[in-house]
Amino acid sequence: MKKLHDLIHSLSQGEKRFVKIRLNGNKSTSLLKTYFELLNKQKTYSFDEINKTVKQTKKLTQSNLSLLYEVVLKHLQSHYSTKNIEFGFRGELSSVKILMDKGLFSEAKSLCKKLILKAHKKEEFAVLKSVYKEYWNIHLLNGELNEASNETIQAELNAVCEKESKIVRLEEMYRMVTTLYYDYFFKKRDQEYQNRVQQVTKTLEALDLNSDTAKHISFEIKSIESVVLNDLGSHHSIRKKQLKHLMLSPVFESDHLLRLMVLSNTFTLLRSQARVKELSAYLVFMERHFKSIMDGGNDSVFAEKYYDIYFTNHCFIQSWESDGHRLNQLIISFKEIMSKGYITNPLIVGRIYLSLIELQITAENYKEAGPLLTEFFSLSKKKKYSKHYMEGDLLFLVQNYLQGKIDTFDNALEAFNRKVRRNELELDPDQKALLALLNDLFKETARDIRHYIARLSNKQTYKLFVYKLLSSHSFEKIRSEQFPINDVDYSRNSDVYLSDLNEIV
Numbered sequence: 001m002k003k004l005h006d007l008i009h010s011l012s013q014g015e016k017r018f019v020k021i022r023l024n025g026n027k028s029t030s031l032l033k034t035y036f037e038l039l040n041k042q043k044t045y046s047f048d049e050i051n052k053t054v055k056q057t058k059k060l061t062q063s064n065l066s067l068l069y070e071v072v073l074k075h076l077q078s079h080y081s082t083k084n085i086e087f088g089f090r091g092e093l094s095s096v097k098i099l100m101d102k103g104l105f106s107e108a109k110s111l112c113k114k115l116i117l118k119a120h121k122k123e124e125f126a127v128l129k130s131v132y133k134e135y136w137n138i139h140l141l142n143g144e145l146n147e148a149s150n151e152t153i154q155a156e157l158n159a160v161c162e163k164e165s166k167i168v169r170l171e172e173m174y175r176m177v178t179t180l181y182y183d184y185f186f187k188k189r190d191q192e193y194q195n196r197v198q199q200v201t202k203t204l205e206a207l208d209l210n211s212d213t214a215k216h217i218s219f220e221i222k223s224i225e226s227v228v229l230n231d232l233g234s235h236h237s238i239r240k241k242q243l244k245h246l247m248l249s250p251v252f253e254s255d256h257l258l259r260l261m262v263l264s265n266t267f268t269l270l271r272s273q274a275r276v277k278e279l280s281a282y283l284v285f286m287e288r289h290f291k292s293i294m295d296g297g298n299d300s301v302f303a304e305k306y307y308d309i310y311f312t313n314h315c316f317i318q319s320w321e322s323d324g325h326r327l328n329q330l331i332i333s334f335k336e337i338m339s340k341g342y343i344t345n346p347l348i349v350g351r352i353y354l355s356l357i358e359l360q361i362t363a364e365n366y367k368e369a370g371p372l373l374t375e376f377f378s379l380s381k382k383k384k385y386s387k388h389y390m391e392g393d394l395l396f397l398v399q400n401y402l403q404g405k406i407d408t409f410d411n412a413l414e415a416f417n418r419k420v421r422r423n424e425l426e427l428d429p430d431q432k433a434l435l436a437l438l439n440d441l442f443k444e445t446a447r448d449i450r451h452y453i454a455r456l457s458n459k460q461t462y463k464l465f466v467y468k469l470l471s472s473h474s475f476e477k478i479r480s481e482q483f484p485i486n487d488v489d490y491s492r493n494s495d496v497y498l499s500d501l502n503e504i505v
Contacts, residue, residue, distance in 0.1 A: 001065040005045035007072060008036065012300035013341045015079060016040070022075045032068045085254075089119055089127045096134055105142040112138060123213050123251045125164035132157040163211045170207070170217040173200050177224045184228055194228055201225045212249040219245065223265070236269035240497060247504045256293050257302050260286075264309045271313075272458060274483070276320045277490035283313055285498055289505055300342070307337060308348045315355035319460040320485055322363050322476065331356055331372075350380055350388040357395050358461040362468075362475045366403045373399070385423055387431070393419075394431060397438050398465055413442055430459045437466060446470060 011019070023033035031054075038050050051061045092115050099108035112135045119128045136153050139145040177197050184193035201221055209215045219242035226235035243262045246252045252259065263286055270279040290306060293299065311334060318327055334352055343349055353376040360369035373396055380389045393416050400409040417439070419425065427435060433455035440446040452466045460483070467478040492498065 001047070001062070001069060002045045004065055004069040004072070005039050005042060007069065008039050011076075012304070013344065014297075014300040015076065018079045019072055019075045022078075023071070031064065032071060035064055035068050036072070085122050086124055086127055089115065089122075089124055089131075093127065093131055093134065096131075096138075100134070100138060100141065105138055109135070109138045109142065121250050123163070123211050125160050125167070128160045129157065129164070132160065163214070166207065166210060166214050167217065170214055170221070173203070174217055174221050174224075176200055177221050177228075181224050181228055197225050197228050212245070212251045215245055216242065216249075216252070232269045232272060236266060239265040244497075244500065244504070247501060256290065256299070257305065260290065260302065260306060260309065264313075267309075267313055271316055273486055274320060275487040275490065276317055276485045277487045277492075278495070279313060280317055281490070281492040281495060281498060283310070283317075284492070285501060286310075289501075304343050304345055304348060307343050308345075308351070311352045311355065315352075315359055316460070318359050319362060319464065320479065320483065322359070322479070324363060324365075327356075327359055327363060327365075330359075346379070346383075347388070350376065353379070354388065354391055354395065355461075357392070361395065361399055361402065362461055362464050364402075364475060366399055369395075369399050385419075385425055387428060390416075390420075390425065390427060391431060394434055394438070398434075398469070401438070401441065402468065410442060413438055430456055430462050434462055434465060437469060441469060 008016075020033060020036065023030070023036060034054065035050065038053055039045075042049065047061070047065075050065075051058055054061060054064075056064070092111065096108050096112050096115065099105075099111065112131060115131050116128065116135065119125075119131060132153055136145070136150070139149050139153070177200050180193045180197050180200075184190065184197075204218055204221060207214075207218075209218055219238055223235055223238045223242070226232075226238060239262055243259065243266060246255070246259050246262060263282070267279060267282060269275075270282065286309070294303060294306060297303070311330065314326075314330055318330070334356065337343055338349070343352075353372060357369050357372045357376065360366070360372060373392060376392050377389075380386070380392065383389055393412075397409060397412055397416065400406075400412065416435075420427065420435075433452055436455070437446065437452045446469075449466060449470050452470075453463060456462050456466070463483070464475055464478060467473065467482055468475055471478070473481075
């Protein structure tokens with residue numbers, strides 16, 4: 001039952017707590033909880049180890065593991081149903097049918113009217129079609145059906161079907177442009193894919209977007225087009241309009257993750273143009289808007305994504321505008337969050353560690369960077385050939401060179417080159433550029449700063465490393481002279497868009 005082991009290890013801390021509470025519910029599932037705990041502790045699945053611990057026959061152990069798999073899935077369905085609006089509406093529709101079966105037509109009609117209003121508000125069109133059919137049946141069975149009531153119900157049902165049909169068409173377009181997006185970025189940068197995306201999006205102009213859901217999907221389609229066409233300005237504008245739409249629409253008022261992801265997409269342009277002050281203002285809005293969700297602590301998936309965005313962007317700001325006190329706050333906050341198990345995704349954990357290490361180096365806190373590197377390598381020791389781990393290797397090299405530990409640097413660089421060569425490891429372009437500089441420093445053949453800067457993309461900390469490794473200037477001086485912030489005069493109070501969002505909240 002490796003699939004059960006994989007399922008348990010894929011659960012968030014909140015999901016594990018929910019399942020264990022349900023397994024504690026009665027004596028018949030107490031043994032299943034034992035199996036659950038054993039599998040949760042196993043880093044690598046071993047049936048023999050479990051069978052030896054529970055001291056049962058292999059057949060019975062296999063049977064119990066199969067049962068536990070079904071029980072865990074059942075409890076997860078229950079866990080997610082509380083967050084599923086359609087599930088709740090379907091339950092209310094069942095209540096309507098029960099009242100009808102009992103001959104309580106007046107009560108059934110009253111409940112049906114309320115359900116129609118709620119389902120319209122949330123644009124649950126699939127539910128609405130079923131509700132209107134029962135509403136018509138109530139009129140029939142209650143002796144209230146006539147030509148006028150039939151026409152009214154049918155007209156409302158037709159309007160619902162039309163809106164649903166529009167969404168089905170838009171979803172088809174969304175799937176097409178998403179497929180073309182992946183073809184373009186991961187197969188071949190061919191203009192044909194760009195042209196086909198534009199052909200699809202042109203048909204949007206002729207569509208009547210008669211629901212909030214339809215408008216949201218159209219924003220998604222247009223944003224994909226702007227990314228494929230490399231139009232950051234258009235992408236930023238579309239995402240801002242989409243975010244305001246999500247904030248105003250009752251359909252999406254509880255879809256916090258969607259709002260968070262769209263908000264984070266508005267950061268892309270700000271980062272690329274070094275609009276650091278404006279980005280900082282957006283982060284303040286993000287923290288304030290989602291504070292109640294984070295304080296509730298009920299959505300571990302949302303929390304993990306929130307922290308990923310939070311640390312990524314605050315670290316970016318620090319790379320442009322170093323503040324020792326703020327950096328220490330970020331490190332303390334990260335370690336506290338880690339200790340509470342709020343972030344478990346190893347890629348997110350590794351990415352944040354690397355960002356904090358980079359910031360300690362660019363703040364010239366070389367000694368403080370050491371313990372963070374040690375913690376990072378300890379957590380990542382099973383993936384020594386991953387790009388994340390190799391980035392840690394590169395930071396270790398930079399740290400030692402800047403500290404003047406040349407012997408350590410030389411030995412570590414030779415070891416790293418062997419590791420890359422023997423295992424045929426592929427570095428990303430930024431890593432290749434930094435490694436080339438480190439090798440040139442080792443050979444004493446370093447070239448002009450501009451040569452290495454030209455090879456880098458938008459990774460700000462690596463650009464700082466290049467200037468520092470090839471000059472005697474402090475990081476502070478390098479920042480002020482080479483990488484000035486582009487929106488020094490930005491004022492949060494004068495930002496009309498953010499003011500509008502704050503009023504909506």
